[in-house]
Amino acid sequence: MNQVINCAVAVEFPIDVEAFKAEVRSSILIQHPRFCSLMVTDSCGREHWRKTQVDVDRHVIARHQPLSDDIHISDDDAVNDFIADLSVSSPLPTDKPLWEIHLLVAHKTVLFRVHHALGDGISLMSMLLSCCRRVDDPSQLPTIGGVGVASSSPRRRAWSVWTLVKVVWYSLIYILEFSLRVLCLRDKTTAISGGDGVELWPRRLASARFRVDDMKIVKRAVANATINDVLFGVISCGLSRYLDIKSPKALPEGLRITGVAMVNLRPQAGLQDIWKLINSKSGSRWGNKFGMLLLPVYYHSGGSDPLQFVRRAKTMIDKKKLSLEAPFSYKVGDLVMSLFGPKLASILNYRIVCNTTFTISNVVGPREEILMAGNPVKNIRTTSSSLPHALTMHMVSYAGVADLQILVAKDIIPDPKVLATVSKMPCLK
Known part of the structure; x- marks a missing residue:
């Protein structure tokens, strides 16, 4: 791609x-x-x-x-x-x-x-x-x-019979949905929808900045929530408010808009020892080792309680964490790559992106301020190109601040700064 x-x-x-x-x-x-x-x-x-x-x-x-x-x-x-x-x-x-x-x-x-x-x-x-x-x-x-950076703790999870039942159930549901997305299932067209060929359209880029401490305040307001729950809740609320601006009263309440998120599948979470990544014999490895998750956003008109978006996000993400959707997507892609080559694998990835509405990623950066070539770093911002989505969002945190880069196809979303503003407003007041 x-x-x-x-x-x-x-x-x-x-x-x-x-x-x-x-x-x-x-x-x-x-x-x-x-x-x-x-x-x-x-x-x-x-x-x-x-x-x-x-x-x-x-x-x-x-x-x-x-x-x-x-x-x-x-x-x-x-x-x-x-x-x-x-x-x-x-x-x-x-x-x-x-x-x-x-x-x-x-x-x-x-x-x-x-x-x-x-x-x-x-x-x-x-x-x-x-x-x-x-x-x-x-x-x-x-x-x-x-x-x-050179070390990380292995993930630990306690399993019970009920947890295993939920793993099987959610995995079946989400793997079926993922398969349908590859074949035919597509989001309804809205004011932020992209599609085939949109990766070639001119772009605009805007930034939204959040204080991690503010996000932690919101996190504490929802029981057992995480920063990722808050991030996705803020984005859900921001997208609903933006759609209210662009197409007021034109969308049905509860309309689903689907995002694609990438999940690290290495044995250790977080950043890795760089030499272990390079060494092919280690448990972790260099390259692209991530699975895809389909994360739904449901449109709700402007009167909704902003914290409700965080609660919905938490409920949905908790189910996704229990499923095997991400490992399944990676293994299927790896199998297709091995048997049929990268051309078919990229076509399948492209179809998933065309049948959804946006991309989202979140990479945790360093807690403290750092030096690059002896020069203090002020901020780190990242984004990626060449996706047929009209909206891609990438967040990186650094020294207590999280920068969200919002890259849009400007002929579809001509005002990304408005989208950045309404995304910052809802849950961080």
Whole structure:
């Protein structure tokens, strides 16, 4: 699907281009086999990786001039507009390994562009943070959720007979629904629907910023809720309010809008030891190891209690956690890839995206402030391109703040800042 991950890292001080290139040359990134290989096709049409020599000067691109002639535009907006343009106009060149780093010197921002074939969000965030250090102790690696980048605690779950019954029941229901989504089942068209070919449409990008402490306050208001429950509740409420603005009284109460979420399936949750990921014999592995979950949002008019959206989100996500939908989607995709090749696998993925309405992901970043090449990091924002959804949302948390990037097809959703605003309003007042 030629999907590219764009990660923008804003730093505090002006960027020293040569010092940054020297840091890249000495980093683990250059040592990783996937980042120094070309994707090539043999005489039989089979694709495979071929090792090559990395020319850092071709991969690290310094841009000294401002991205916009408008002196009133903020750095964040200028960078967002630049990423939105890249999302549809500039695929990664195939004559070099599939990654680039743009140093936007005038805006003190480092933009990483990495093809999704090189890894998923957990792999790439693990690599990024392995190259960073903590501001309060430059000798230490960043930590995430109380756990260091180099370690993580295994997931534990107590099983009972009733729990097993629910696992079987929910798995049957959700696996059947997932299969129908691949074949024919499709969301009803709304003001935020995309579809076949929309990945080629011009884009706009907006940011919504949340304080993690505010989200924790909302979490405590709903028994046993998690930050992910709050995030999805806020998004559910925001989408309902946006649809109220765009098509008031035109939608039936309770209309279903389906999102696609990616779930990390590695034995350990959270960020990983980068060397264990690279080592194919370890329990975790590098690359793309995630399953898909279909997460429904139900439209409710503006009079609804915002906390009700969080409660609904929690109820639904708790059921999804018990099901085997995510492992099933991964195993089926892996089987199709092995038996029939990547072409058919990508067609199936494409159909799932076309038959749903939006993409959502959430990657937990470091708890404390970090240094990149000795430069303090202000924020980390990420998004991805080349999906036929008209709406994709990616959240990354960093040092107590969570940034949600909202990428839209501008001919369908011309006002993403309005969507970002109504998404922030509901549950965080």
